[in-house]
Amino acid sequence: MASDLNINKQTQIALYRTMVLIRQTEEALARSHQQGLIHGACHTYVGQEAVATGVCAHLKHQDVVFSTHRGHGHALAKGVPPREVIAELFGRVDGCSRGRGGSMHLFSPEVGLMGTTGIVGPNILQAAGAGYTFKLLGQSLVSVAFFGDGAVNNGAFHEGLNLAAIYQLPVLFVCENNLYATEVPFSFSSRNPQVGERGAMYGMPGIVVDGNDVLAVYQAAGEAVTRARSDGGPTLIECRTYRIRAHAEGMRDGTYRSTQEVAQWKERDPIKLLGARLTTDGIATQGELDEIGRTIRAETELAIEFAKNSPFPDPRTATDFIYSTQA
Numbered sequence: 001m002a003s004d005l006n007i008n009k010q011t012q013i014a015l016y017r018t019m020v021l022i023r024q025t026e027e028a029l030a031r032s033h034q035q036g037l038i039h040g041a042c043h044t045y046v047g048q049e050a051v052a053t054g055v056c057a058h059l060k061h062q063d064v065v066f067s068t069h070r071g072h073g074h075a076l077a078k079g080v081p082p083r084e085v086i087a088e089l090f091g092r093v094d095g096c097s098r099g100r101g102g103s104m105h106l107f108s109p110e111v112g113l114m115g116t117t118g119i120v121g122p123n124i125l126q127a128a129g130a131g132y133t134f135k136l137l138g139q140s141l142v143s144v145a146f147f148g149d150g151a152v153n154n155g156a157f158h159e160g161l162n163l164a165a166i167y168q169l170p171v172l173f174v175c176e177n178n179l180y181a182t183e184v185p186f187s188f189s190s191r192n193p194q195v196g197e198r199g200a201m202y203g204m205p206g207i208v209v210d211g212n213d214v215l216a217v218y219q220a221a222g223e224a225v226t227r228a229r230s231d232g233g234p235t236l237i238e239c240r241t242y243r244i245r246a247h248a249e250g251m252r253d254g255t256y257r258s259t260q261e262v263a264q265w266k267e268r269d270p271i272k273l274l275g276a277r278l279t280t281d282g283i284a285t286q287g288e289l290d291e292i293g294r295t296i297r298a299e300t301e302l303a304i305e306f307a308k309n310s311p312f313p314d315p316r317t318a319t320d321f322i323y324s325t326q327a
C-alpha cells in the first residue's frame with residue numbers, strides 16, 4: 001500500500017466512494033443479468049475498480065477516455081450517472097446511448113466518455129488521435145486509453161504508442177494487466193510479460209503500479225496527467241490487477257485459474273485495502289465507510305428501478321442516433 005503518499009483526506013474518501021459506486025453498480029448489473037434484464041454481453045470490472053478510479057480522478061469533462069469491453073467502471077469514474085449506464089445495458093431510451101449500444105457501446109461525450117468497444121485494441125489508436133487533435137489545437141487536454149493485457153500484442157498498441165511518442169502527444173496509455181485475456185494467461189501469450197518496460201522502447205516513461213492500490217494509481221496517473229498537460233508527452237502505465245468475476249457474466253470460470261488464486265486476490269480487494277488504510281490512519285471510522293456503502297446501495301437501487309421503468313426505444317427510430325449528422 002502506498003502509505004507515504006501525500007493525498008488529502010477528502011480525496012481519499014472520494015476515491016473510496018467511486019470504487020464502491022463501481023462495485024455496487026457492477027454487482028447490481030450481475031444480478032440483473034441473471035434476471036434476464038440485460039441485452040447483450042456484460043463484462044464486469046469487479047476487482048479492477050482502483051484503476052479507473054485513480055486515473056479518472058485527475059480528468060476534467062473535456063478530457064477524453066477511450067474504453068474497452070470491460071468499460072462500466074471507466075464510464076462511471078468519468079462521470080456517466082449509474083442510471084444511464086444501467087439503462088443502456090437494459091436497452092432503454094434513457095441509457096447513455098439511448099438504448100442502441102449496450103455494454104460495449106457506452107458513449108457520453110458530454111463527460112468525455114468517447115466509447116466502450118467490443119474490439120480489442122483500436123481504442124489505443126483513437127486515444128492517440130484525440131491527443132493529436134488536442135496538440136494541434138493547442139488545448140491543454142488529455143486523452144486516455146484503457147486496455148487489457150490482451151491488447152498489447154495487437155498492432156494498434158505499437159502504432160498508437162509510437163505515434164504518441166514521436167509527436168509527444170498528451171496521452172495516457174493505461175494497461176489493466178489482470179493476468180488473463182479471456183482464459184489465456186498473459187505469461188502464455190507474451191515471452192516478456194512486463195508491459196511497463198515497453199514504454200522505454202517507444203521513448204516514453206513506462207511505469208508499473210499496483211493496480212489494486214488506488215493511491216498508487218492516483219499518484220502515477222497524476223504525474224502522467226501533469227506531464228501530458230504541460231506538453232511533456234505520453235506515458236504508459238501498467239496497472240497489475242485482477243478480475244474477480246468470470247470474463248463475462250454467464251460464462252464458466254473454473255478451468256483456467258484456481259479457486260486459491262482467486263481467493264488470494266480477493267484478500268487484496270482494492271476497496272478492502274483502502275478501507276483498512278482509511279480506518280488505520282484515522283481518516284474515517286468503519287461506521288462512516290459503512291454509511292458510504294449504504295448511501296450508494298440506495299442510489300444503485302433507485303438507478304435499477306429507473307432503468308426498469310424506462311421504455312424500450314420505438315422500433316421505428318432504430319436508425320436514429322446511429323451516425324453523426326454533423327458534416
Ligand SMILES: Cc1ncc(C[n+]2csc(CCOP(=O)(O)OP(=O)(O)O)c2C)c(N)n1
Pocket residue numbers: 069070118119120121147148149150151178180181182243247
Ligand atoms: C480484435 C479482437 N480480437 C479478439 C476479440 C475477442 N475477445 C474479446 S475479449 C478478449 C480478451 C481481452 O483480454 P484483455 O484485453 O486482457 O481484457 P480483459 O478481458 O482481461 O479485461 C478477446 C480476445 C475481440 N473482441 N477483438
